[in-house]
Amino acid sequence: MRCDLCEASRLTTWYHEDATCWVADCEICDVPMVVWREHAADPPDPVRDHLLTELRAVADARFGTGGYRVDDHMRNIPDHYHAHARPRGGFFGHGLPRKPAPDSPQ
Numbered sequence: 069m070r071c072d073l074c075e076a077s078r079l080t081t082w083y084h085e086d087a088t089c090w091v092a093d094c095e096i097c098d099v100p101m102v103v104w105r106e107h108a109a110d111p112p113d114p115v116r117d118h119l120l121t122e123l124r125a126v127a128d129a130r131f132g133t134g135g136y137r138v139d140d141h142m143r144n145i146p147d148h149y150h151a152h153a154r155p156r157g158g159f160f161g162h163g164l165p166r167k168p169a170p171d172s173p174q
Contacts, residue, residue, distance in 0.1 A: 100126040104149040127153030
């Protein structure tokens with residue numbers, strides 16, 4: 069079975085990656101998204117905490133502290149954990165000003 073998140077193609081801006089996860093702009097939503105490197109839907113709490121910490125670091129830089137909400141409802145790929153940082157009052161990031169995360173690998 070092919071999984072776009074496991075494939076991890078660099079189609080958008082990438083902000084962070086480590087052995088546990090990567091954070092990049094979602095190809096569809098154009099908002100920061102964290103992806104667990106393991107193909108599973110329910111990370112243990114310590115892993116989930118790490119994933120969301122990395123996502124929040126990028127989202128704080130992009131939308132400002134408190135300018136977003138974390139959405140981990142996995143609509144299109146329900147069997148591979150990922151979460152989006154969505155702008156307050158919105159769902160997509162198209163047309164929003166960009167503030168790249170410091171030291172982002174691109």
